[in-house]
Amino acid sequence: MLAMNYRGPGRVRAEEKPMPEILHPEDCIVKVLRSCICGSDLHLYNGNVPDTRVGSTFGHEFVGEVVELGSEVNKLKLGDKVLVPFNIACGKCSFCRQGLYGNCHESNPEATAVGGIFGYSHTAGGYDGGQAEYVRVPYANFGPTIIPEGMDLDDAVMLTDVVPTGYQAAEMGGIQPGDTVVIFGAGPIGIMAAKCSWLFGAGRVIVIDQNEFRLEFVKNYAKCESYNFRSLGDPVEFIKKTTDWLGADVCIDAVGAEAAGSAMQTITGRKTLLQAGSATALFWAINSVKKGGIVSIVGVYGPTGNLVPIGNVLNKGITIRANQASVKRLLPKLIDHVQKGTIKPKALITHRMPLRNISDAYRIFSDKLDNCIKPILIPPTAKE
Numbered sequence: 001m002l003a004m005n006y007r008g009p010g011r012v013r014a015e016e017k018p019m020p021e022i023l024h025p026e027d028c029i030v031k032v033l034r035s036c037i038c039g040s041d042l043h044l045y046n047g048n049v050p051d052t053r054v055g056s057t058f059g060h061e062f063v064g065e066v067v068e069l070g071s072e073v074n075k076l077k078l079g080d081k082v083l084v085p086f087n088i089a090c091g092k093c094s095f096c097r098q099g100l101y102g103n104c105h106e107s108n109p110e111a112t113a114v115g116g117i118f119g120y121s122h123t124a125g126g127y128d129g130g131q132a133e134y135v136r137v138p139y140a141n142f143g144p145t146i147i148p149e150g151m152d153l154d155d156a157v158m159l160t161d162v163v164p165t166g167y168q169a170a171e172m173g174g175i176q177p178g179d180t181v182v183i184f185g186a187g188p189i190g191i192m193a194a195k196c197s198w199l200f201g202a203g204r205v206i207v208i209d210q211n212e213f214r215l216e217f218v219k220n221y222a223k224c225e226s227y228n229f230r231s232l233g234d235p236v237e238f239i240k241k242t243t244d245w246l247g248a249d250v251c252i253d254a255v256g257a258e259a260a261g262s263a264m265q266t267i268t269g270r271k272t273l274l275q276a277g278s279a280t281a282l283f284w285a286i287n288s289v290k291k292g293g294i295v296s297i298v299g300v301y302g303p304t305g306n307l308v309p310i311g312n313v314l315n316k317g318i319t320i321r322a323n324q325a326s327v328k329r330l331l332p333k334l335i336d337h338v339q340k341g342t343i344k345p346k347a348l349i350t351h352r353m354p355l356r357n358i359s360d361a362y363r364i365f366s367d368k369l370d371n372c373i374k375p376i377l378i379p380p381t382a383k384e
């Protein structure tokens with residue numbers, strides 16, 4: 001089958017790889033109909049995630065058709081069209097029982113932090129991902145969710161990560177009615193966090209980025225304010241000034257390790273990898289939230305993190321909440337929002353590209369070329 005193949009930092013190809021096989025009675029095989037490239041894939045692509053092995057296939061956002069079933073799968077049948085949460089979760093361990101599906105202990109037992117994630121390095125369990133024609137899906141009685149009748153596959157694929165992550169970013173912010181919410185990052189995740197902040201009763205939503213096209217898009221899509229940090233001078237001072245010098249009630253980091261905006265952070269966190277990514281957006285979030293405020297982090301960083309103003313976290317008494325999104329927990333209410341039209345996720349898809357052209361797709365998304373917000377990959381076996 002055709003699949004994405006990682007060759008080292010900055011180098012990916014589409015190549016022939018062996019078909020995936022059922023390895024456990026609760027596995028199924030899914031023929032991929034759509035997959036996406038995510039901002040999280042860029043951390044792998046740029047060499048920021050430990051133990052990303054040459055030869056692995058990325059891709060944690062995909063939908064497809066069930067084509068093979070392990071002997072103990074009883075919740076699915078052949079031909080079912082499913083959307084597959086990016087977290088690999090057993091549904092039964094003590095973490096899953098608390099709804100912490102991003103922290104499943106069964107799918108990645110060697111780690112005490114994150115659970116298994118499709119196509120996300122051996123740090124996240126070493127599973128191959130869905131930027132391929134076929135993919136093995138473990139715990140098939142739990143994760144894969146039947147796509148509701150009539151739902152567009154483009155909307156469905158956005159429910160595997162982007163919509164739940166944006167929603168959980170707003171949820172972890174503990175937004176109270178009338179709150180001012182500042183979101184760093186106008187990528188798909190920041191755009192969705194802005195949209196979902198209103199669902200929690202925000203009174204003002206401000207998005208900060210440097211990409212003019214994305215800032216214009218989010219202003220229209222999420223009906224919020226948006227500002228370019230390149231023309232703000234100091235974004236922290238700007239936010240304080242616009243909030244009566246108190247700071248925002250809630251700040252959301254929807255950028256993570258690839259952040260721009262500080263030469264020192266970029267050199268230490270992205271160029272020399274002396275720290276696990278550049279913490280510029282997180283730094284700004286901590287310093288521009290009000291005393292007693294909440295910082296919600298969905299932007300992904302590597303296992304260690306330096307050069308963050310941790311002393312300010314203490315002195316301001318800030319609550320910081322962070323996690324991978326618990327997709328399966330949020331799906332029922334988010335499917336409802338998509339079906340009612342309150343959230344229209346496919347509007348974020350700007351590029352549809354054949355899986356064969358994956359190296360171009362990574363380059364366009366990584367360098368934010370051609371007004372790209374979200375690229376979607378179509379495998380040759382999937383008929384449009």
Ligand SMILES: NC(=O)c1ccc[n+]([C@@H]2O[C@H](COP(=O)([O-])OP(=O)(O)OC[C@H]3O[C@@H](n4cnc5c(N)ncnc54)[C@H](O)[C@@H]3O)[C@@H](O)[C@H]2O)c1
Pocket residue numbers: 038039040041042043161162165184185186187188189190208209210211214229254255256257258259260261280281297298299300301323324325373
């Ligand atoms: N926690 C989760 O479950 C989860 C799920 C999906 C994605 N993520 C993470 O969320 C982050 C965003 O993902 P995405 O797909 O939107 O990525 P993306 O790369 O498309 O978007 C990131 C945006 O941040 C902007 N940016 C860079 N530096 C900035 C700064 N200092 N301040 C404000 N904006 C800045 C960039 O211009 C870009 O538009 C990534 O770190 C990704 O790994 C987390």
Ligand SMILES: [Zn+2]
Pocket residue numbers: 038039040041060061086161162
């Ligand atoms: Zn993702």
Ligand SMILES: [Zn+2]
Pocket residue numbers: 089090091092093094095096103104105106107
């Ligand atoms: Zn579990």
